[in-house]
Amino acid sequence: MKETPLSNCERRFLLRAIEEKKRLDGRQTYDYRNIKISFGTDYGCCVVELGKTRVLGQVSCELVSPKLNRATEGILFFNLELSQMAAPAFEPGRQSDLLVKLNRLLERCLRNSKCIDTESLCVVAGEKVWQIRVDLHLLNHDGNIIDAASIAAVVALCHFRRPDVSVQGDEVTLYTPEERDPVPLSIHHMPICVSFAFFQQGTYLLVDPNEREERVMDGLLVLAMNKHREICTIQSSGGIMLLKEQVLRCSKIAGVKVAEITELIQKALENDQKVRKEGGKFGFAESIANQRITAFKMEKAPIDTSDVEEKAEEIIAEAEPPSEVVSKPVLWTPGTAQIGEGIENSWGDLEDSEKEDEDEGGSDEAIILDSITMDTGVEVSNIGSQDAPIVLSDSEEEEMIILEPDKNPKKIRTKTISAKQEKAPSKKPVKKRKKKRPAN
């Protein structure tokens, strides 16, 4: 599918906003969007979110024979994929110019900067080395793919654990995670890309351009740097002339940003480590924020709960007190004790009283409704010249009358209160009747 074109009006607005030092999402010139790092259940799997741009990183390893000219070095392989899921304009199965450019930049940033100790990946010189493969998938495209991808690659590599191996003579033993803990890769430093977008022939500069800003920019400068302020890669595209001061200023900004991002990465890795150690819940499912569509949601109607507490206390007071529970431990032999055996079970009683507690909200409402329906009941009965005298009061007996089957008000009541009454359990009236009998 074709890419949605950018209208003249958007272009004009964006450029004017940039001139006024404003951005669509309310950021300042040098602000990054929010970065969120979440880890999958397996080692070496992570999702990095940079605003709405999301990149999935997955690291895998394999024992292969090394390249002939580098017999003692492991192999690193990077692959970024732009799927159609990210944006409809990406065509599947075709190497677009953008993709080639991004892949090349990633390789330069991560492999050529020697951030991973490839010699430590050697198992048997000239015969067996580890091949580490980093797969990056763009899940959603909202600009600045390269920054998100480089963070995802670094995070996934830091998070990854390869199976442990041992070499005895000619024999290479590969241990499963159960036999021996997998070992992390040795990482020298973390190179991170920082993108700068230039507008109006380099007059204006923005850090972390989003998709629409990328469309109107004149040029892009990508600086890869680690937290020791060592530049790993620098690439300028778009064909604009940059002054020396501009590049120096960018490198200063990049230094600050990289330090912040590195700290964030380390914090995320520590958190994940801690959660795994404590046996808590981890994985993507845990880290997805649930967003609810709340526009035009109906607000709940307020319910009068002023005398709920008194009612509850009344009901509790009326209920039979639970039988005494003897919970003294019985010591059979030293080291063996028993609690509660042979003593009358008091669970049922407890449950009963609890249920009544729960009921009170519903019954309370029913009572309020009762008094309302009683009014209508009186009217009807007066018209119908019923002989049963009905006294209007809030006493419990009054409610009992309503519940009795043959009286006239009951019909009205069942009509007016449909669901509430059906739900309200019959337990309560029964209880009350019990109570009343001794009183009579």
Added chain:
Amino acid sequence: MAEAAAVVAESLAGGRARAARTVLDQVVLPGEELLLPEQEDADGPGGAGERPLRLNAGARARVRVVCGPGLRRCGDRLLVTKCGRLRHKEPGGGSGGGVYWVDSQQKRYVPVKGDHVIGIVTAKSGDIFKVDVGGSEPASLSYLAFEGATKRNRPNVQVGDLIYGQFVVANKDMEPEMVCIDSCGRANGMGVIGQDGLLFKVTLGLIRKLLAPDCEILQEVGKLYPLEIVFGMNGRIWVKAKTIQQTLILANILEACEHMTADQRKQIFSRLAES
């Protein structure tokens, strides 16, 4: 959510068509079959059981039922094609029938005849413009479909311009066609949208909510700043206020409205009104 889950479980376990009337405002799933009220009567309470022969079957009063988005007629059956909540609107007369549709959450627009949309002109070829409306295919717009346009008096439309128009042809098998005039030949607000202002995209659900007659958000927004705003049913909103700052605020508020509760929204609006 528990309610939705229960409904899902029920519908999967039953595997039988449910009466549309009983599942109003509940979640329906693609592939589910619904029974319209008159079918319900014909089938009796047992649903799709044996149907008794009726001599006057054809003489029954016909009710007009319209299947909105998310529902599809398949012979005598009514199938759900989208996941969402089933909605119903009684007709003016109020004697059965009416419109049924599924309120779903999606971003991809599918052209519908009669919808007012905002498009971007992508190409001028001969006497038609190609307009991107966010659908699977660009729509075509004749240069004569503007108010006061004649063969000599062509409208001034450039590539990249924004167009507010209406669909007159929108089939699944044909290229959609837009016009910028109503049936009387009047512009009626349609046409090329000015050069300033900001275009942004929201979900289709939000647009429908914002365009609902009893929408509070719009009234609240209107109290904030004087503004010009155009809603396209294809999820595009064009907004223009006096300054860039105000336009940005309005755009961000409208985007954020979807995930805010009424209280949060009121707070934000009151805070903005103060500043």
